[in-house]
Amino acid sequence: MTAAFLRTRAFRDIVVVLVLVFGVGSIAMLLAHVSPIVGFGALFDGAWGTKGEIAETLVQTTNLLFPALGIAIAFRAGLFNIGAEGQLVMGGFAAGWLGAQFPLPGYLAVPMVLAAGTLAGGVWGAIPGIMRARFKANEVIATLMLNVVAILLTTYLVTGPLQQGGANGSETGPLPKAAQLTHLFDTQLTWAFVLALVLAFVLRWVLQRTIFGYELRAAGDAPEAAKRAGIDLGRTALIAMSLSGAIAGLGGATIVAGALHRFNTGLSPGYGFIAIAVALVGNLDPLWIVVASVAFGMLQSGGIAMQAEAGVPKEVVSLIIGLVIIALAGRRVVASLRST
Amino acid sequence: MNATLAAVMAILGLTLIKATPLIYAALGGVLSERAGVVNIGLEGILIAGAFTSVVVSGATGNPILGALAGVLAGMLLAAILAYVTTRLAVDQIVAGTGLNIAALAGAAFGLVLVYHQPGASHEVPALGRTGETVLVVLAFVAAGVLHLVLTRTPWGLHVRACGEDPSAADSAGIDALKTRFWAVVIGGAIASLGGVYLSLAELDLYSDGMTAGRGFIALAAVIFGRWTPLGATGAALFFGFFAALQFSLQRAGVPSELLQALPYLAALVALAGFAGRVRAPAADGVPYVRS
Numbered sequence: 001m002t003a004a005f006l007r008t009r010a011f012r013d014i015v016v017v018l019v020l021v022f023g024v025g026s027i028a029m030l031l032a033h034v035s036p037i038v039g040f041g042a043l044f045d046g047a048w049g050t051k052g053e054i055a056e057t058l059v060q061t062t063n064l065l066f067p068a069l070g071i072a073i074a075f076r077a078g079l080f081n082i083g084a085e086g087q088l089v090m091g092g093f094a095a096g097w098l099g100a101q102f103p104l105p106g107y108l109a110v111p112m113v114l115a116a117g118t119l120a121g122g123v124w125g126a127i128p129g130i131m132r133a134r135f136k137a138n139e140v141i142a143t144l145m146l147n148v149v150a151i152l153l154t155t156y157l158v159t160g161p162l163q164q165g166g167a168n169g170s171e172t173g174p175l176p177k178a179a180q181l182t183h184l185f186d187t188q189l190t191w192a193f194v195l196a197l198v199l200a201f202v203l204r205w206v207l208q209r210t211i212f213g214y215e216l217r218a219a220g221d222a223p224e225a226a227k228r229a230g231i232d233l234g235r236t237a238l239i240a241m242s243l244s245g246a247i248a249g250l251g252g253a254t255i256v257a258g259a260l261h262r263f264n265t266g267l268s269p270g271y272g273f274i275a276i277a278v279a280l281v282g283n284l285d286p287l288w289i290v291v292a293s294v295a296f297g298m299l300q301s302g303g304i305a306m307q308a309e310a311g312v313p314k315e316v317v318s319l320i321i322g323l324v325i326i327a328l329a330g331r332r333v334v335a336s337l338r339s340t
Numbered sequence: 341m342n343a344t345l346a347a348v349m350a351i352l353g354l355t356l357i358k359a360t361p362l363i364y365a366a367l368g369g370v371l372s373e374r375a376g377v378v379n380i381g382l383e384g385i386l387i388a389g390a391f392t393s394v395v396v397s398g399a400t401g402n403p404i405l406g407a408l409a410g411v412l413a414g415m416l417l418a419a420i421l422a423y424v425t426t427r428l429a430v431d432q433i434v435a436g437t438g439l440n441i442a443a444l445a446g447a448a449f450g451l452v453l454v455y456h457q458p459g460a461s462h463e464v465p466a467l468g469r470t471g472e473t474v475l476v477v478l479a480f481v482a483a484g485v486l487h488l489v490l491t492r493t494p495w496g497l498h499v500r501a502c503g504e505d506p507s508a509a510d511s512a513g514i515d516a517l518k519t520r521f522w523a524v525v526i527g528g529a530i531a532s533l534g535g536v537y538l539s540l541a542e543l544d545l546y547s548d549g550m551t552a553g554r555g556f557i558a559l560a561a562v563i564f565g566r567w568t569p570l571g572a573t574g575a576a577l578f579f580g581f582f583a584a585l586q587f588s589l590q591r592a593g594v595p596s597e598l599l600q601a602l603p604y605l606a607a608l609v610a611l612a613g614f615a616g617r618v619r620a621p622a623a624d625g626v627p628y629v630r631s
Contacts, residue, residue: 140625144380145560152597321438
């Protein structure tokens with residue numbers, strides 16, 4: 001493919017996103033009787049002003065980066081996994097519950113908690129994968145339904161049969177110290193951020209340089225040709241969905257082990273949905289997704305400061321994100337993927 | 341005996357109340373999907389209908405004007421989805437997801453602008469008992485009419501043709517893109533009545549999150565009802581019945597989360613083909629690009 005074409009397309013997307021962010025943002029701020037300079041000033045300052053604020057921006061970046069990477073894997077395979085939210089919740093639940101239930105010594109506790117989250121997210125992603133591979137069931141609707149089921153199921157479990165001591169309402173008991181992620185630079189930032197960055201590089205390598213990555217992209221780009229070339233589409237779909245869910249689940253586990261130190265059913269303010277925008281803006285390329293997640297992490301952390309300092313409701317940020325998703329829904333994802 | 345009868349009547353009445361917004365949203369979803377556009381944005385359209393009708397009713401003092409404005413807002417939102425999915429051939433699922441996020445945030449932002457408070461609007465003139473009854477009856481009328489339109493009219497045939505094979509429809513002289521566009525927009529109008537019902541008939545205000553995922557339950561009803569207006573209405577009634585029973589069953593020890601999960605589980609079972617053959621329109625969800 002011509003590099004020039006890709007560049008112009010990517011360039012156009014960036015222009016669209018910037019116009020939406022600053023255009024819609026300015027209009028919304030003017031409606032709220034706030035000068036856009038003051039509003040955006042508060043947003044940027046709130047995201048990058050102090051060491052603590054930078055750390056919070058990077059925490060938000062991390063929380064978006066995991067599900068966005070998972071979504072990208074599924075989208076590249078031609079599977080519209082919009083269930084990252086549910087996979088993240090299931091991962092967080094498994095991490096929080098097991099971590100509190102079975103206190104292990106330090107060097108084992110964190111790996112177990114993260115592995116539990118990864119596994120649970122993977123299982124939650126595998127369900128629509130199996131439904132797709134076995135019954136040709138539409139994964140979009142299935143993942144959408146499973147998002148809600150995840151919230152309801154975990155609420156039921158933590159308030160019912162799997163209730164733990166020290167829990168108030170829809171949450172598990174507290175994680176022991178050994179199962180908590182260590183903080184970096186004396187801030188809220190944990191090494192989950194580093195883990196997410198490493199994962200992005202690994203996924204990039206897997207997608208570009210391994211046979212599995214090739215098969216996955218082939219299944220997404222040209223399913224008919226891939227099938228004729230002997231690639232088992234059902235198996236690829238199952239693996240891609242499981243992997244996608246596992247990465248989102250790992251993200252949920254890092255939120256639990258890194259910030260909340262227990263599972264709470266409200267652990268995600270929609271990271272799994274915002275991450276769709278992150279993955280699309282990042283052109284479904286793990287490295288660009290890192291850049292996009294920093295931008296959206298900034299919007300997330302700065303939005304709160306914008307509301308507090310400038311009096312602009314933080315919902316403006318969600319409004320912009322929603323519009324970005326609509327505007328970028330035409331990414332190359334569309335083209336050939338949905339022919340099976 | 342009379343007490344039992346009264347209890348049964350109460351449950352049936354509550355079933356209608358719970359089912360009505362689902363029926364509207366599901367009918368909107370059926371029309372749109374039969375034309376080949378999966379409308380994930382139903383939740384956003386419900387929000388737009390609920391929010392706008394409250395604001396306009398509050399501003400004009402006329403709830404009927406409010407209801408009309410709510411329908412217009414739903415149509416406008418649907419038109420955005422229809423435009424990007426037909427003319428720009430973007431992915432329907434992703435666009436619909438964005439629409440939901442934008443609508444929820446837009447209404448939350450609008451609350452602060454109009455009422456200077458987050459969370460909920462003031463109380464506004466509502467449609468009242470009569471209006472509520474009219475909307476409940478109208479939901480069933482709409483189901484019957486949509487059934488007849490889809491099965492007996494030329495336009496209904498065109499809609500179904502576009503959902504099965506837009507390219508063939510185009511060859512036969514049906515403008516597939518235009519048909520899809522209007523199916524989504526009219527579907528949006530029908531669905532928005534569900535939002536109007538929630539805010540101006542069942543209540544007299546808008547509050548954040550009041551649609552509570554009904555747009556997604558409606559999607560489940562569309563599937564469970566096998567993409568037909570009457571089937572979707574039946575599914576909506578079924579889900580409404582369990583929502584109505586929730587309090588009684590909860591007292592009997594059935595976890596409320598299980599009851600709330602029922603529509604979604606039912607849809608998953610239907611999708612997996614465990615409840616008999618279920619088939620979506622062949623071109624449902626597939627962007628159509630003229631070659």
